[in-house]
Amino acid sequence: MTSGFFWLDTFVKVAIALGFMLGLALPVIYAELKIMAHMQNRVGPYYAGGRWGWAQPIADGLKFVQKEDLVPADADAPVFKTAPYVVIMATIAIFVVIPLGPDLVARDLDLGAFYLLAISSIGTLGVLMAGWSSANKYSLMGGLRAAAQLIAYELPLLLAVLAVVVQAGTMSLTGIVEAQSAAITIGPISVSLPFILTGQIISFVIFVIAMVAELSRIPFDMPIAESELTMGYLTEYSSVRFSMFFLAEYASLIALSMVVATLFLGGYFVPLVPEAWLNLVGPMVVLGKAALIVFFVLWIRSTFPRLREDQLQNLAWRWLIPISLVNILVISFFAVAI
Amino acid sequence: MRNEYFGDYVTVAVFLLAGVGLVAGGIMAARVVAPSRPNVLKSTVYESGIEPTGGGWNQSHIRYYIFALLFLIFDVEAVFLFPWAVSLDTFAEAGQGVLIYFEMVAFVLILLLGLIYAIRKGVLQWE
Secondary structure, eight states, X not given: OOHHHHHHHHHHHHHHHHHHHHHHHHHHHHHHHHHHXXXXXXXXXXXXXXXXXXXXXXXXXXXXXXXXOOOOTTSOXXXXXXXXXXXXXXXXXXXXXXXXXXXXXXXXXXXXXXXXXXXXXXXXXXXXXXXXHTOOHHHHHHHHHHHHHHHHXXXXXXXXXXXXXXXXSOOOHHHHHHHHHSEEEETTEEEEOOGGGTTOHHHHHHHHHHHHHHTTOTTSOGGGOHHXXXXXXXXXXXXXXXXXXXXXXXXXXXXXXXXHHHHHSOTTOOTTSOGGGHHHXXXXXXXXXXXXXXXXXXXXXXXXXXXXXXXXXXXXXXXIHXXXXXXXXXXXXXXXXX | OOOHHHHHHHHHHHHHHHHHHHHHHXXXXXXXXXXXXXXXXXXXXXXXXXXXXXXSSOOOOTHHHHHHHHHHHHHHHXXXXXXXXXHHHHXXXXXXXXXXXXXXXXXXXXXXXXXXXXXXXTTTOOO
């Protein structure tokens, strides 16, 4: 890569990533409003934009921009103002390593999977900063709950990814997709199977549960439990600062769904499509697979009741972490034995 | 960029800066459009409409501290697991797969014992 093209290249990639964040967050918010409404026998947004209320998320966004930006007098103002930056930075940086095609990746880092986990856990810091700096009792409790939950579910998430790394033998996400597109020969048949069908089903289940918890979505929304903590660590935030937390939540839902698609569902790879076309078809394939995961998360949201704080910690420490450790040992046993 | 190695860092840095730009841009836009009429009542903390009592930074449960300690142990474990996971293939090809595998089994089992100890000690009990 010559030096002249590097900067142009990088800026185009950043623009695409920003476009992904904003351009996909709005449809996902709309989908959430509509899908949840229909699952609960309601109509959902109806008037904004004319037909089916399609402009509802845009109207919400504009509403946030014209609200007054308040910082509580007692708050630790510098920390209070920095927190949304930290959360958004942690979210957008995930998009660096997600491959949309064999060559369509912002940067194929050798440490891809590791980088992804490291950078997304910085968001925890932002949440803790928001909770602590607000000088509000609800915020403090919400922030502590959020931190305890995010670190507890960070571990199953990490160990599930580790099981995939053992099977693929690489941490590069492109390498992981290539490992899934390699043909497996069983007797006379030779097929390419995604990892979910070749022994990673337990890792997949653990990853999706931990992902829903990392996103603090129902049933894991103790940190912002409205009935007891108002809005948790977001109580004192208003205007654009609040909408940035909101955007980060949906953008990381999309990013993590794309990560699930990459790690477990074969990423940009589809059978029968010639390799030369994968760069064209790839983005659609990844988004399609991610859309399935997003729908599943919305479905969970409108189905399950909220977990109590001790049940939530129990699920992580007593079940998910031991199971995922044993899962790694089993998978690496097969990796060594075969 | 002359060097692929620094290219990785620069790409990540540019993405992080784009995140900063996004938030800063939003706040700038709000500064133009949104009203700003601060008063004393608006800048008090929100306690469901009741006058706030005491400070915002009150004492909180020690349990969260213990969770952080537990997390630290397992997170450090993961730092050891990742290089092991990537180099497992290399060792298996060199014929040392079984040795390397059982070393990690011992490591993970010791940590699991620690977790069982913590749970039996009542870390997860809330009363």
